[in-house]
Amino acid sequence: MTDALPLLQALVRLASVTPRSEGALDRVQEWLERAGFTCWRLPFQAPETAAVDNLFARLGTTAPHFCFAGHVDVVPPGDESRWTHPPFAAEICDGNLYGRGAVDMKGSVAAFCAAATDFAADHEAGFPGSISLLITGDEEGPSINGTVKVLEWMAANGHVPTVCLVGEPSSSERLGDTIKIGRRGSLNAKLTVYGVQGHAAYPHKADNPIPKLVRMLDALASEALDQGNDAFEPSTLAITGIDTGNPAANIIPDRVTAAFNVRFNSEYTRASLERWITDRCDRVRSAMGGEYRIEFSSNADSFVTQPGPLVDTVVAAVREATGLEPALTTGGGTSDARFIKNYCPVIEFGPVNQTIHQTDEHIPIVELEATRHIYRLILDRYFS
Structure with a gap:
């Protein structure tokens, strides 16, 4: 079993406030390449905007193609003196990892990197399809040079996914209580x-x-x-x-x-x-x-992903891991799922969003591990 905690600590210690990567994508790329993923770095810069670095990684070349999508950029920490633990120190206290982006959404990135590399190690002889990761540095910003342009590149180069899961922190009170199947x-x-x-x-x-x-x-x-x-x-x-x-x-x-x-x-x-x-x-x-x-x-634009293999797979994995029957909702703000829905069915699932964008943002380590476990169950079920 691959532990997501070391990767999350490494990512949180990098102050990747939009649009700066500060090496966060390097850490993800190194992690995935060791597991056999082919990686592409995709920097984009529209006129009169800041340059943004992005990463696309894929294992396998055939369908079905399951894509995890997320971001390593974070919002500013605000007044750092108000933090109990420094926002970019990734300190662990009382079973929680503290730091900006621990939940939104470096935690999910670390969890699905660990789940994907775990799955790859258990299927060295191959599996029927491919897994990819779309990681941007422009989700918390203007969203001009990130997921939109990566998706255009993916379409032009034969990498359009069959389905996609965005690791936004969708859960409300307990991990697994909510899955986002659309957005206003x-x-x-x-x-x-x-x-x-x-x-x-x-x-x-x-x-x-x-x-x-x-x-x-x-x-x-x-x-x-x-x-x-x-x-x-x-x-x-x-x-x-x-x-x-x-x-x-x-x-x-x-x-x-x-x-x-x-x-x-x-x-x-x-x-x-x-x-x-x-x-x-x-x-x-x-x-x-x-x-x-x-x-x-x-x-x-508003969208909703209709019931089907993707929704059924994620609901079943959450139910198996947590015993909860997740609510399927479309509330909240916007996410990069609004761009991905133009290419394939997409839903959002991730940790509890209680502390996102707040001082002392943190994730319980047991919740990080449980999220990794659910992502692995999703892959097992999807490719079974």
Whole structure:
């Protein structure tokens, strides 16, 4: 049995805050090449972005092709003086390994590296298919030079997986209680309402855009987008900022801008959601006059992976290892699964997410080992 702990400690000790790798991919590559995997380093850099290093590794050349996907980049640790254990020391205390990325998601990377190399060692004579690992350094950042571009390279070079498991920390309270079978989409909007600047003492000589914006935001936020469906909870809209750019208390501004984000389910496409939003803004403009502009941006559509061999295999492995019946959910934020779903069925399974992105992020060592064990069971079941 291969122990995932040494690899996790080595990874946590490398301060690979997005977009820096700091040698983390070197450690993973060395681990996998010793087990017979062929590795490709795939650096990408779009214009006006930071360069990002990525790794793709594969054992075998035939189908079915099972892919593990994950990332070694981490969010900044914040004020390091507030950590009980230094964020990049990988210290062990009371059965827990502490450090930034211990759960999100170097723990899963170490666990599926250990599971995959274990499986390879037990099948030196070969097995019917292939295993690969897609490891990026751009998941916590803009997600431009990471998984998206690696997938394009994989498609161009004959490496499209049959199925994929992303090792995001999906579990809520206990390891195995939750599997993500999809994600909501995410749409950002910047709404600007225009008016005429003037003195606050003479509002009739100005055209104040703020009441119009407030009315538009009320129309958007007070109405339920939908009631959800069997796979998804209801869509949500959150106002995230309002700005007049106005430092003076006695000036009516000539414009005001608001930002909001919509997490939407499969009841909408991006296009239909944009129509829903602009329809309500148009109604306010018709009633109150004036002009507005709205800018949309999104790189995440909603998706759900339907029941089938991948879902069945992971559920059975979790049930065997933990005795739990995992909930199949689509909640939470976004992950790189939103890109992978364009190529093959994908789900997410990993450790408990209680301390991700927090001070004193940590993973119990028994949970790391249990995660490794479940990943190994998944491989055994998938290729049996």
